[in-house]
Amino acid sequence: MPTSQDTDVSALRALAQTYFDAAYEMDAEKFASIFHPSSSVTKVAENGTLSVTPIANWLAAVRSAKAPQQQGSQREDQILLIDAESDLALVKVKLRVPPRSFTDLLSCLKVNGSWKIAQKVMTSNA
Template identity: 50%
Template sequence: MQPDVRAAIEQTIQTYFDGLYEGNADKLASVFHPGSALTYDNAGTVLVWPLADWLKAVRERPSPQARGLARDDAILLIDQSGPTTALVKVKCQIPPRYFTDYLNLLCIGGQWKVAQKVFATEVRN
């Protein structure tokens, strides 16, 4: 992977992390493709959460930052499968919920955008 490509992907993910922690839906929207969605397992049922609905939920909940919650986010893996496609595995948290996200990115018009997010949640006491 070329260093400039890696840096661009990492910047997209950093904006994602910052948006999550700050509860900044506009910042999050800036790194997602408008047609993207979030997909997850809920007790054996696959649920698809439209991006607009998720951003609305982010706007309506107190941010982790405002709640004084610990921040622990990191990129665990970047796998670029072609010049315009990449998969990024990350960890993040909103205690007591801990997330592993698989972010599928596409480079659109020279900018890396999340085209699909698939995530798992673990609740800890």
């Protein structure tokens, strides 16, 4: 019989798969379905400072980005870690959106029974 931990891990795997699909298709609505509306995206900017972008602004940028799928790029996505405890989880993923590879830490919270990304912290390299 599956435990609530098993159920959470399955739900978080599904969230990660939606995340990968959204990135491959550059589908802002698909991303919006798994991010909490008050979430943000955090990274180190090119000038070395901390950059925090509200999710609405990040989704606007996604809408104007070229989708790897449209460019015929091979998918390269991988779940590196899922760590869940109660209503808190960390999902570490690696994916490729040419010309860059990204490692993202997705801090997730179970809100009203559904897992949502509360914060995305990311880094990338060419």
